Amino acid sequence: MNALAQPNSMNRRTLLRGAGVAMALPWLEAMSPAASSAFASAEQAAAPVRMACVFFPNGAIMPKWKPSVDEEGQLVLSPTLEPLETWKSKINVIAGLAHDNGRAKADGAGDHARGGATFLTAARPVKTSGNIRLGISVDQVAATALSDQTQLPSIELGLLGSRNAGSCDSGYSCAYSSNISWRNTTQPMPKEIIPRAAFERLFGGGENKMKQRAINASRQSILDVVSGDAKRLLGKVGGADKRKLDEYFTGVREIERRIQRTEQADAASMPDLEVPMGRPEAFREHVRLMYDIMTVAFETDTTRVATLMLDTAGGNRRYTEVGVKGAHHQLSHHRNREETVADIEKIDRYLVEQFAYFLERLDQTDAGGGRSLLDQSMVLYGSGLSDGNRHRHEDLPIVLAGSAGGQFKTGRYITPESERPMANLFLSMLDAMGTPAESIGDSTGRLTELA
């Protein structure tokens, strides 16, 4: 019963409860977007693309991260990326990307906060502990555009909650270090860190259809009443107060949309994923559950956009399970001491091993049309810093897995001739999502090398 006890057991597979295993395939077909989305255009419905972004803190040991290319132009993975070998042909490793807005300039210290803040926004965080200002993140651009396509526009996951004391990094609000996903310039998207809660948010608590319908009816009438209240209030306030009430309205609308979708289409039945209650103690178990949840969320097309923070920017987790005693951030200032560098390498590789599990799960899952879910996705994996020792914001460690439904040529080590804004990659990703944007953060164009 407890998935903790058997991390690798087969009961983690996504089976179908109630209908039985034999019914799995027909059900999946029924759950494919064509059936569940009344609004999707035929083209999108045929091949929805998913976007996942995974953040790790403190950069990486770059010499051990960077892959190479053999005489035949084949990607040769590095020691750190070696766990991805099985999926080598389905990933791209991209060099030369930078977050210029992460650099200190006149703002001084706080590279970790800026590294986290810029990671998906490419925007410059205003250095403040109070009046936070950043920019919309790439995942939220896609989520906003796709919001009427799926049950949930996006999910934001993490392994650690926000720190709740003072500033987190040299005068930057903790909001910058704790959130990579930003709905707009002022609103970070908080993360769900309890796997069980994330799962229930996606799939409900296992209520049967009748019960769910009753709950929906009740909720709809409750939302009608409180929307009336909110409208009345909105008439009385201005400025920043309005913005806060707008956030409220957005939330109400999103729940309403969800209710309507459940009523229209068959609601996603519950995938048979064993998700324990509470927060798993072991990192590996915790992160794999989160990857599982992202997989089933994509598989059931409950959402097409997901982010995951493996740790807060500048995070100080201890990875004793791979024999590293020190804390991650402290170690990342390794001053080129051999032992410390080796410790960080172990952590880098360990995190990539977990990422490989995600790719495995995605690649095992059929997305129809002869493609796996991995093929149908773009999965960004990386950090907002490259060299954590010196807080570098260029040549970031970035893997982009999946071909977004054949739109990206994979199996390559992409090395642009000169530094490119990471934001250019975001624009290319948004194109492939079918949600193009004119600009994001400090973008200057598309990342042409990717196409």
Added chain:
Amino acid sequence: MIDFRIVPTAALTASLMLLPGGPLVAAGPSGEAEKVKAEAPNNLEQVRQWKQEGWPLLQTYCLDCHNEDYQEAELDLSVYADIESWIAKPEGGQSGKRVLDMIRFGAMPPEDAELPSDDERKKLGDLLDEAMYGLVCDDTVRPGKVTARRLNKNEYNHAIRDLFGMDLRPADAFPSDEVGAGFDNNGDILSVSPMLLEKYLTAAESIAQKVVIDPDTLPRLDVDLSPDKLWVIGDVRNGSFFGRFLAPDALTAVQFDVPYDGRYKLETFGGSSVKGDKEYRLAICDSQGRLVALMKHNFYGGGGRADHESFDLELKAGKSSFYCIPIEDDRELVVGETVIEEAQEVSAEALAQAQQNATEPLQKSPKFKPEEFPFMLRKVILRGPKKMPRHLFPPSQFELTRKMPRRRRDRWDDVAAAARESLRPLMQRAFRRPIDDAELEPYVKLAEDRTQQSGDYFTGLRSAITAILVSPSFLFRVEAPEDDAPVDKDGNYRLNDWQMASRLSFFLYSSIPDERLLDDAFKGKLDDQRVSDHVQRMLSDPKSDALATEFAEQWLGLRNVAEHRVDGEQFGAFPESLRESMVEESRRLFLHVLREDLPVTELLVSDYSFLNRELAQHYGVDGVRGDEFQRVSLANTARRGVLSHASVLTLTSNPDRTSPVQRGKWILENILGTTPPEPPPGVPELEDAKHDTSGMTLRQQLELHRADPACAACHRVMDQLGFGLESFDAVGRFRDSDGGSKVDDSGTLPGGRRFAGASELASLLAASESENFAKTVTQRLLTFAIGRELRPSDRCHVDKIVAEAAGEGYRLSDLVRGVVFSPPFQQYSP
């Protein structure tokens, strides 16, 4: 050795290097900057002075390295020539504050450059300060505006507790709140994501389920003792339908588990065995033989029938045994008085035997003569209680069902009237303001509709309660003027009475107003005197412990202790209970100083503390027993005040060793109210340098570090403060040696103020920095109380509060009261 030459003289006297406005944040980004600018049109004089006297100084000492062409640290100071337009830009405000910090702190210029004299440094700092933030604290009141705040997690939990009297803690499942300006109740930072709104909805549904219940759904006793369960003492025959036919001297015993005290209904089924026989009385008596119920039975009816009688009786919770004794004679029987001798004569053995017999399957007896067994008992039933005891209901039950609609099976009549009566008081408390009919009706209608749909009033009522808890009027603290609200001469609104009540209770309780406060507000009686009385009353209410758990914990950074990890090899287990005890000690001292009306400096110099056994053991203090915290004298130890609390000492340490730098920085920020400027880019954290200097003591390493002019200016001050606490290790235990060397806990503050050890450091700070400390506390209190970052114009208010508290030596309670009576707390600009 270390040279203190460049510390500005100004800083040598009253304050370290901290001048008014230092910690106040510059104009925020974008719109905020303009707002401040517009608010402060009266600093033209200061700008003129800057151009005449300040700018030349900046040119002389700073522009060599920070000019348009050569921008050391990417900083170009030439823009300060035209200070008004620079400061008006968002980045200008940020940069200006940093420049000011560096100059004041003595961090720039570096020691190897040409240095301003102390007077020049002070002058440069003051002029820049005035040019940037300068505004005269005149009669114009500038209270500022607080952005609508949603309840944070703790406020939500408290509000639910206070609304329903149940500590359900639903918000524990919400995502963490982000922190702004040091606190998690900042209106600008707190936002509502769709995920959070979903959680609000789910939480509200689950709360509504718990706060009012349908009495019919409560489990009731309904025990039906069939013939085989009756314990028969004496001769008996079993009929065809298993009636127990008793011989004239036989009797029956029964036993029930009564769940709660209350009125129950006992029923007996039986009767005389012979048709036409006289009426039998069946005496029901307790195990002492006292008559508790009396039944009258006629002929049982033959076959499987039985004559049926019932009797209501009061029972206590627990096991209840009764004897059922058919009475043939016509003795007087008075319920509650008569004692039945037959019952008293039953021996324990006979009873045990009867009980044993009842475990056997019942066998039908061979034919017998009914006259020889004149009374038949078939079964005994106990049901109840009739009215469920109060304690089974949620505390809010009776409030929420003060009026119930009439019920006819699944039909409920007068639902609206009942709902109206129950919902209005709840809404007024939840929304913290009077509710008019127009606002109430949609909720009443919701209750009505949902009752009709579900056939259950409780379902309807719960839907309305859920809606109340999801309404923005509950979730947000919106302060909007009423339509006819007057604007004062400065263009400000005064909070109306119930807005004031909310501010007060969220400040002191981190929760909704209690009934007394709300009552006064509704009656329009919250004048200054009443407000003052309420403050007094509320501070002595345990709910104001929230000032410790919400305010002090965040001000002092105590919440970081929970996540703090230590090196187990050196410090052994560091259990959660110990961490919690550490924080509790600091909370207790804070509340003590607050409630005993002591000066804030008592927080620094108290020679006693509040310890439980675990923490006392940690401190090596004998004689403290139990988990309860108690006041303990520490007069004969080195510990004084919060600086030597294990909580503070731990949270400012590395896992494996102390960090004088962090401790010094903590004192600067939290006690003296100044944030040390950041290290220049590219400078490694000192902590990381330790491996390169193995063999040196930490103190020697730090001194080496300060040999670098770029580092010296700031570290000189920080490290010296931190050295004073060196006699406490990384988890706050006393020590006299560190790694074999004797601990040196002496230091010198600017101005040559020498101290030896934590106790002298604390006294020194309390004696010479009390005003600064009071100012810091006031700034933090005000920030927490109004939920926004302080702005330059708030300096006037802070200064006033502090000045008014000076007479009594800056009592903490006076500062709290001062905040309550300050314009930013009581008024707002449109």
